[in-house]
Amino acid sequence: xxxxxxxxxxxxxxxxxxxxxxxxxxxxxxxxxxxxxxxxxxxxxxxxxxxxxxxxxxxxxxxxxxxxxxxxxxxxxxxxxxxxxxxxxxxxxxxxxxxxxxxxxxxxxxxxxxxxxxxxxxxxxxxxxxxxxxxxxxxxxxxx
Numbered sequence: 001x002x003x004x005x006x007x008x009x010x011x012x013x014x015x016x017x018x019x020x021x022x023x024x025x026x027x028x029x030x031x032x033x034x035x036x037x038x039x040x041x042x043x044x045x046x047x048x049x050x051x052x053x054x055x056x057x058x059x060x061x062x063x064x065x066x067x068x069x070x071x072x073x074x075x076x077x078x079x080x081x082x083x084x085x086x087x088x089x090x091x092x093x094x095x096x097x098x099x100x101x102x103x104x105x106x107x108x109x110x111x112x113x114x115x116x117x118x119x120x121x122x123x124x125x126x127x128x129x130x131x132x133x134x135x136x137x138x139x140x141x142x143x144x
Contacts, residue, residue: 003042003051006034007063008071016068030071037070044103045110053111070096 010030014022022030041063045051072084073092084092102108 003045006031006038007041007060007067008034010034012064013068013071016065017072033071033075034067036075037067040070040074040100041066044100047104048106048109050103050110053114055110056112059110066096066099 008016010022010027013030013034014020042051069092073089073096099108103110
């Protein structure tokens with residue numbers, strides 16, 4: 001998936017923020033802010049080589065959410081008179097920053113079939129059902 005264009009539509013933006021029906025002017029303004037906000041997302045995805053892979057099934061909806069939140073909060077979109085308090089803006093800003101940090105640190109991975117840095121992974125493990133077998137397994141692991 002190439003990193004280009006916006007990830008959300010003006011209608012998705014309006015639905016997320018419960019704005020109701022948009023005027024043509026509001027729709028144009030929202031699309032502009034979505035385009036601008038998407039550039040930050042492109043940069044984050046590009047920094048971890050996530051632009052040219054097949055994305056996992058959850059990624060599209062996640063990027064819509066990230067795009068609409070950043071368009072409203074970072075770019076202070078005045079669209080459709082959304083009512084967001086300063087505390088809400090700070091909370092959303094923290095969330096956005098945490099998402100970009102998770103992407104950059106490899107804790108959030110978009111490519112299908114890959115796992116993030118925090119994903120617990122164990123390729124194989126021996127199991128024992130009695131104390132003797134468990135001790136034998138532990139002793140063998142000490143030899144590695």
